[in-house]
Amino acid sequence: MNFQGRAASALFACALSLGLTVGMPANGSAATAVQNINITASTGKFTPGVIIVHAGQPVALHLTSSAGVHGIESSDFGIPMTMITPGSDKTVTFTPEKVGTYVIHCAIICGPDHANMKFVVKVEA
Ligand SMILES: [Cu+2]
Structure with missing residues (x-):
């Protein structure tokens, strides 16, 4: 050379x-690390029923079902209608902007317990 x-x-x-x-x-890089959270839908419930995330930090929800077909959708977090079916994993990502407590309801009529099927998203600072 x-x-x-x-x-x-x-x-x-x-x-x-x-x-x-x-x-x-x-x-x-801690501030921008993705918060990975697993959620399992089953008859009438999501497990865990409460998740805690941090404002401004991206979240990846890894969704599956152990029984029945369910779904989530949230205008608070800009999550489009996402179907959750047994044996397949879906990942939805969003970044919570504002501190607060939000509720995500099951978005697909799945049986007698559908109306009470939800999980809570607590967004902390
Ligand atoms: Cu449902």
Whole structure:
């Protein structure tokens, strides 16, 4: 490699390390880490019935059903109608914006317990 080649690759390496440094969040990556939460739907209930998430931090809900066909939908979190069926996993992602307590109801009529089938999302700071 001639001098110009070495100079160019040194410059490139320098720009690369600068870019990496600038790209790092000031407080590490914890603030943007995805909150992964598993939820299982069954007859008349979601388990767990209460989840706690943090405002501004992305959430990935991993949904499955151990019995029956269910669904979720939430205008609070911009979650579109999502069907949950036994034997398949669905993942929905959203980022809660505002601190508060929200309720997500089962969105598909699934039986006598459908009206009471819900889970609570507590959004903390
Ligand atoms: Cu239902």
